[in-house]
Amino acid sequence: MTSTPLLRDLIASTALDLGPQAPTLCDPWRVRDLMAHLVVRESRPDVLPGIGLDVGPLRRHTDQVQDRVAGRRDLPQLAEAVRRGPARWWPTSVGAVDDLVNVPELAVHLEDMVRAQPDWEPTRLPEEVQRALWTSLRRSGRMLYGRAPVGVVVVAEGHGRASLRRPPGRAGTVVLRGTPLELTLHAFGRDAVARVEATGEDADLAALDRHRRSV
Known part of the structure; x- marks a missing residue:
């Protein structure tokens, strides 16, 4: 098993434990917004320029798509989509590519949720x-x-x-x-x-x- 499925499970279960309106370090995003971000970055090619480039129209389009996804899906649906991972046609559906691209992304966003809470402790990640x-x-x-x-x-x-x-x-x-x-x-x-x-x-x-x- 590659590392990314372990992180997908951790981030999905953590989000569900915290609830959709719990704060994150990516203020003003709440947990539901952060999970929507993780979903759209692996399902909507049109939002990727707005994630990687700080260009007004591109960023606004990405934000609009993410807001729609966060509004239309409840947290369990978003968590399941993150846990399941992308469709087979998406580049990161390949295990080695998934690890290369997503291990740091998922680990950082996991702690964005965990460390925004009172009295947090670091997640104990598998070796x-x-x-x-x-x-x-x-x-x-x-x-x-x-x-x-x-x-x-x-x-x-x-x-x-x-x-x-x-x-x-x-x-x-x-x-x-x-x-x-x-x-x-x-x-x-x-x-x-x-x-x-x-x-x-x-x-x-x-x-x-x-x-x-x-x-």
Whole structure:
């Protein structure tokens, strides 16, 4: 079994436990909105430009489609669609492609729900999912930190060490330590909830804190 079906099950069951109006870190989205987002990104090719590009008309079209889906389907229907995954004609219906594209997406959105709740605790992910997140981070992290004002090195105990950004100019390097899940959350801009230990010079730490990444 690949990692993505495990995450699909987790995100569907978590959404149902929390309920449709529970908050998420993707404010103003509620759980129902976030689940609608996950459904349309794997069923409506016409919304993908509005997800990837911050262009007014494209973004408005994506929002309108997502709002219609959230309004027409109840949470159990949305959760089942996420759990089931895309149709066979969709590229991510292939297990290896599904893992490559969706492991970080689903893990981050799972924690967007979990960590928006009072007294949250990190989800305890199976080790195979942590391994998949580490593999993904070593690839996508170079893009996510590609414009960082400092060098970035990530360290995950039991998984390894990876340099994601060489220090530009005279800047120093920040070393981030945590589990693959926590490091992935940091890379995707969830700094406020990512349980990551950052070490480096004060100026470099402050510069990385100010750096905005993908959300």
